[in-house]
Amino acid sequence: MADSKKTVHQVSDEKRKPGQGETLKKVFRHLGKYRIFVVFSILLATISVALTLYVPKLTGYAVDYIIAAGKVDFPGVFRVMIQIGVCTLITALAQWLMNVCNNKMTYQVVQDIRNEAFRKIEILPLKYIDGHPYGEVVSRVIADVDQFADGLLMGFTQLFTGVATIVGTFCFMLSVNVTITFVVVLITPVSFLVANFIAKRTFSMFRLQSEIRGEQTGLIDEMVGNQKVVQAFGRGKDVTEQFDEINERLGKAYLKAIFFSSITNPSTRFVNSLVYTGVGITGAFAVVRGSLSVGQLSSFLSYANQYTKPFNEISGVVTEFQNAVACAQRIFDLIEEEPQTPEPEGAAELKDIAGYVKAEHVDFSYVEEQELIRDFNLTVKPGQRIAIVGPTGCGKTTIINLLMRFYDVNSGVISVEGIDIREMTRKSLRAGYGMVLQDTWLKTGTIRDNIIMGRPDATEEEIIEAAKASHIHSFIRRLPNGYDTWITEDGGGLSQGQKQLLCIARVMLCRPPMLILDEATSSIDTRTEMKIQDAFAALMEGRTTFIVAHRLSTIREADVILVMKDGQIIEQGNHESLLAEGGFYKHLYESQFEHRTGEARVSG
Template sequence: MSNRKEPTRRQGVGFGPHGGMGAPVQKAKDFKGTLKRLIRYLAPYRFQLLTVLVAAILSTVFSILGPKILGMATTKIFEGLMEKFKGIPGAGIDFEYLFRILVLLAGLYLFSSLFMWIQQYVMAGVAQKTVYTLREEAKAKINTLPLKYFDSTTTGETLSRIVNDVDNISTTLQQSLTQFITSIVTIIGVIIMMLTISPVMTLILLVTLPLSAVITMVVAKKSQRYFVGQQKTLGQLSGHVEEMYTGHEVVKAFGHEKKAIEKFSAVNEELFQYGWKAQFLSGIIMPLMSFVGNLAYVLISIVGGIFVTKGFISVGDIQAFIQYSRQFTQPIAQTANIANIIQSTVASAERVFEFLDEEEQVPEAQEVKVLSFPKGRVSFEHVDFGYTADQLLIKDMNLDVEPGQTVAIVGPTGAGKTTLVNLLMRFYEINNGTIRIDGVDITELKRSDLHSLFGMVLQDTWLFHGSIADNISYGREDAAKEEVIEAAKAAHADHFIRTLPEGYDTILNEEATNISQGQKQLLTIARAILADPPILILDEATSSVDTRTEVHIQKAMNHLMKGRTSFVIAHRLSTIRDADVILVMNEGKVIEQGNHEALLAQNGFYAELYHSQFSEQKTDQSIG
């Protein structure tokens, strides 16, 4: 199974914080179906969503009324000044009227802000509850996925769906959805208010909209291919940097620094060319739209001036209309922006739903059995297994292992050694046959109970971020500190642990790179010793330690394996000579079975493997 973590890169989105204007939009394969499914997650919050809608409408309405009322104040000032200019007795500015207007405006904007706060507060709760549900479902899903999913899917891809895509949904629900509602209401409200002032000037403004749309589409289309190139080249650059960073010792050892720098410079230059062209083209959209908008303002000012001289509308209405016209273009741009964001969000939701719809492992039996005192008798009865139904890897396997026996599994790469162990742990489901432990079919046991019967030491070590003591006691969390130390001594790890600055309290980093590979292996062996399971699985458990330490470990493991059923996967045949049973596997079948002497006497496949390794060792010793 691959544990390699790959860097995750999210595609750019159309506008705003998710990406530059004109950037390529990640699209869903089934937009309608995914959107309907996402809406079902919002269904329990119908009342809250209705509250958000009402609050958005009221907030926007109160905000839209402002310019019209402010125009009334402007008209009143203009009329007062004109009357005073004409010398009308008692003429002047009606400050009492203006004060009432200002109080009314303050009230409108206050209520607008209040309802906007209600809208944001309620929507934040809905968004967080929705993504909380998604994360809970994703967490539960991980525990039900079979091992074959993790074999075929990188860790980075799974994390990207659970973290990045869910965060994208959260951001859209919390910010973009309310912004979208507000923008739509603003567009409708502003059009209505402009029509009440002057249908002719409203028509002039609306005529300029198609021109803005055409400019946006033409420029965005040209910039999109540069954004695609930018994303692709950015991925190449990130991959190159990660590769050179993780393998910097190899690069230095072979003197490839200059070549690596040249490649970086070439890809970086290509990224620069794509980047500045994409940003330049997307950056000129707003100036061009502003230019078209200013043309509209000029036309509106000219027509409005004529209408004022003719007495068709007041000066205040001209001021209000210009304010509305400026308010009108912003929500249109926001709506286009949010439309792209919603496309990306639905694509993210689709990726999350694809993960949630992954095939799950076979459910546990309705009535499970419990092994109160497991002895460790294992049997395979006519077992067939294949990753695909038409290509069986293991065919009609029969095997009986008595409690306390040590079973060694040997054979060439790809023979099915590790697969046999995965079937025993029920990481994979068999096609036909039965696997029993103490006479009980493993499908009749709870998976957690089944796994608790085994202690595993694998060739690929796994340690987590935490203290050395915590890592050793991972299999037995209630273990006392003295028991942890005894297990470490049995695994010959106590000495190196005590040489570390903090001893057993030394914190291992995420990849446990602050200790050597051999030391990692010793800790996993100590973990298995402390767990004290009835059945042991050792997959090349001493492959990462030196020969001298291997001898000590082998003695410790031999002591540990006494009275326990043990499955040992080995490539070095010299380490399994004392095994009770040696299974020789090739092409998924057990082709030979017996102890070391019996198999050598057969002079078959095992004897050929053993003698070839023995001759290689003699050759190495003579060369040394």
């Protein structure tokens, strides 16, 4: 199921993949909020470049003041040196302020994009999360945004300065000598052609590199999070081979991207050397003819070097920017994902919940081509205990997902208190349920933080009472810091049963009007389970409860048992009536009973 869902999303990602120009438009839209920094950055870059380019002209004056041995105009040289010093100080200040503006602008944009991505994850439908590896999503929000920040910062730091240097140098060269300037401009377009040729090829390579890196992060996240399972099933070698295969593809993608990006600088430097050579030869003849002074030639050579230098820097910026745009495209893909169905205007707030639930002609499937729930009908009266049983894959947990509106039905209606759940706020609907699942979930924090998740305002007495009801209070007291003991999301040194008891305590504290118990005691020993069942019995009193169970012995007291097979309810009734019918339920029950009897016989 997961594989098929993932394939569907990967196909949709391919269809939706935008071009580089479209991605750049989105980047500039985000920059619009901070245009004041852009304006200041351009202004400071202009000042910095203008003064930097004025220094070679001053140097030329200084050279011309040195006429010959014994004929040096020292006051003139000294005056020029002071001017050069002032220009250098102002240039340094302008560059520092420009870097401050660029840093502020870049990290504000990155912060906005990352916040936007995180907010989008909060409202994405679960089918997106189920269809993409968690590590790949994390890679987009963390690694790709960091790469984008680096490229954006380099772009604004060097791109403005580089462009301003080219324009400024061109103007200064024109003021010195038009003919030699023409030689420089004639050779310059070759640099553009070389940089453009390389840039077109590097973007697709950097994009592929980002995608493979996300795939690699997803695998690492999955394997590290499930290391015990990997080791228990001896999958270490297979996982290593899978990692090596991804790593090899990533290495090839890196190699191609780096190869093309690395030839940019030498290529443009070669063109720049041609420019410098052309200026030197043309300028030398001009000096011989007397149309150019030695000082002017010195200035011109310096300008030629400065004129070509930005092309090297810009080519490097373009290469880094290609990587940044490729990463930006991946994060924008996430931001522009279709969100979950929005709540209607004026959506109802579910209040005063008695526990009346009804499903009418519900159809649902995770994948269009594969039917799952078909014509599902159910009426639950307040306070009833509804058990859902059936073979693996019959749709038991899917029913829970639909009741909680983690997924929307394809057709039909599910209502609570007579209101279609699509016409009410998700928050109020989910606040009406308390869930204990087979898969436990804890957050990094203290034991207390994990218990009060549903009721942050709970008092210490209420917390302890809930822990006692779930039979975990005595264990918590033995911990180094009691309820203030710090645990990680995987529970640290807690056993699976202890983690499940913490989740049960969380529900015991909330005491919601409706309960969902999906194999809630599957990881707890039999003795503790009997105590928990008593606590649950007290908690379920007067509350509508949905129980998903594989061990049929735990649901004998249910008011209604729904027997599901292939997405449909094939039998319905209480334990005694279903056994009397002699149908599928009886077959399931007796097969479990015989299996356990056989186990007891073998152990005996």
